Amino acid sequence: MKRLDEEPREPRYEVVWPLGKSAVEIVDESQRAEDLDGQTVAFVWDYLFRGPEMFEAIKQELQERCPGARFVDYDVFGNIHGSDAEEKANVAALPARLREHRVDSAVVAVGA
Amino acid sequence: MPAVMRAAAAIERANIPAVAIGATGFEPLGRAIGRSLGISHVPIVIYPGVISTDDTGTFRRKLSETVVPQVVAALTGGPPGEAAEQPKSAAQIPRQAEPEPQDVVYSGVLDDIQSYFTAQGWTDGLPVIPPTIDRAERFFEFTDRSPDEVIGVLPPDYREATAWNVAVNGVMAGCLPEYFPILLAIVECLADPDFRIEDAGSTFGWEPMVVLSGPLVSELEFNTGTGVMRVGRQANTSIGRFVRLYMRNVAGLRIPPGHTDQAAIGYTFNVVLPEDDRVVDELGWSPYRVDRGFPGGETIVSIQQVVNISAPIYTSGDRIEHHLETIGRLFGNAIGPWAYSGIVHGGWYPLLVLSPSVARTLARCGVGKDELRDYLYTNVRAPAYQLERYHQHVRNTPLDLATLVRRGEADPVYARSDDPERLVPMFVHPEWIGIVVAGNPNRAQSRAYVGNHKHAPVSRVVHRGSRRR
Structure with a gap:
């Protein structure tokens, strides 16, 4: 017969991890220029949220600070967030298009 | 933000420095995706506020005062507000030790298990069935697949989806082992590039919906009738819950804290929608599986997004x-x-x-x-x-x-x-x-x-x- 002061025994469980192994591949950081003079900056856009106004403001400011900077506009690279096929094709083509236009660094927008 | 970070990763892989711009509130998502893509060194410049609703004057002022100076700093190697958070090369990055699939990560009574899993962010806010090795192994009585089989890699966390972790999350969601073949087929769908799970954390807050069509609907006693899309029947409900739990744990789509899911409002998971084959047969209509291009004798799962x-x-x-x-x-x-x-x-x-x-x-x-x-x-x-x-x-x-x-x-x-x-x-x-x-x-x-x-x-x-x- 069970005694009144006896503690009920709850079962214990040994449980496993519900996640999976990480498949992340770390990309080495690209070398950034100390000065943008003589550099080419590209604008890459997802065709959302007032990107052209944003890029224009950045371009004007950079031109004032670094008159020797050159720019490549977003339309060269197409929509990086369009239809499924358009997005995949344009993102895959980015490296070649950036090299073709001798781009030194890129501004990607607009995440929201 | 995910599309911006994916493009930034493509650019960095081409050995060209990239700077990402996002709006307030999207930085955690951007950083999480940056980590998953191996580019957490990429600076993220934050526009302070809601771009859609700022008037033109405010928008331009914020660009001039906040965004542009950060972009310039980021392009020239300076930190854009928050410092970039990663060492310079992959070799310098310490890999955090993570458990092996069948390692016991915790031991305790039911309440302890719930508290531990909640603290780790491994639950959907509801209690889970403790995923013991025995329970998960029972699922493999219903498949010929190996626990080690990698079904795919799921963004935004870029973790491997394996038969084993499908079973583990199936246990947690309250699925019966008999449902395992359905769970495996579902995860195959989630891992299919056409499903675009990379967009599942978008502000639209869409939710996957599983349609089940074929003989297993009646064999496993799915509800096809009254209240078909309500919680209540174990098969419909636990498998619907599994989908969201798996997307949280393995894909890594989490609401705050530490969120990677930007659903502005969103809604809760869908239970499985099973087709009523008896009525379809009676009418002489083609069943949904045949509409999808499969033989009528098979059972298929089909997943689509619902907003x-x-x-x-x-x-x-x-x-x-x-x-x-x-x-x-x-x-x-x-x-x-x-x-x-x-x-x-x-x-x-x-x-x-x-x-x-x-x-x-x-x-x-x-x-x-x-x-x-x-x-x-x-x-x-x-x-x-x-x-x-x-x-x-x-x-x-x-x-x-x-x-x-x-x-x-x-x-x-x-x-x-x-x-x-x-x-x-x-x-x-x-x-x-x-x-x-x-x-x-x-x-x-x-x-x-x-x-x-x-x-x-x-x-x-x-x-x-x-x-x-």
Whole structure:
């Protein structure tokens, strides 16, 4: 017969991890220029949220600070967030298009 | 933000430095995706506020005072506000030790397990069944697949989806081992690039919906009748819960804290929608699995994204046009100006659930699935300006349907005139409308499920193991 002061025994469980192994591949950081003079900056856009106004403001400011900077506009690279096929094709083509236009660094927008 | 970070990763892999720009609130998502893509060194410049609702003056002031200086600093190697958080090369990055799949990570009584899993962020806010090795191993009695089998890699966390962690999360969600072949087929769908799980954390807050069609529906006692989309039946409910839990734990889509899911509002998981084969057979209609291109003898799972659900669509009367008109009107109301997304992005697949009595009425009047699809495509229309205006609201960029037509990106039907009030089809292609028969057999109600753009339904055959009991 069970005694009144006896503690009920709850079962214990040994449980496993519900996640999976990480498949992340770390990309080495690209070398950034100390000065943008003589550099080419590209604008890459997802065709959302007032990107052209944003890029224009950045371009004007950079031109004032670094008159020797050159720019490549977003339309060269197409929509990086369009239809499924358009997005995949344009993102895959980015490296070649950036090299073709001798781009030194890129501004990607607009995440929201 | 995910698209921005994916492009930034492609640029960095080409050994060109990238700077990402996002709005307030999207930084955690950007950083999480940056880590997952191996580019957490990429600076993220934050626009302070809501870009869509800031007036032009405020927008320009914030650009000048906040965004541009950060971009300049980031391009020249300085930190944009928050310092970049990663060492310079992969070799310098310490790999955090993580458990092996069958390592015991915790031991305790039920309440302790719940507290531990909640603290780790491994639950959906509901209690879970403790995932012991024994419980997970029981699932493998219903498949021939190896626990180590890698089904795919799921963003945004980029973790491996394996048969083992499918079983573990299936246990946690309250699934029976008999459901395991269905869970495996579901995860195959999630890992299919056409499903675009990388977009699952978007602000639209879409939710996956699983349609099950085939002999397993009755064999495993899914509810196909009254309350078909309610929680309550173990098969429908636990598998629906599994989908969201798996997307949280393995894909890594989490609401705050530490969120990677930006659903502005969102809604909760869908239970599985199983097709009522008896009614489909009775009517001589093709079952959903055949519509999806599979043999009638197989059971298939099909997953698609849902952003919203229509009001209940009640129809009555002797005249078929009254039924069709009401179905079309309420389906169209549910879609609204969101129809722009199907036209602009393609891959847009709305789904209509017909209760058996509505399906019987249509069939009696000679309207089958194809005739219903054609009716909806031809008759459900909206003024062009509403779609164009809503595009501006959602994406903050203009849409001109006539331009899309001129560029060959939309059917000429969208630019028959330049009248902004002209009525244009809300469905892009009739064959993209899915139709499933299910629900209360004694009530004439239908419901429409509106999809997200870009995503086609993804389907897989459910393969049962030869060793099953």
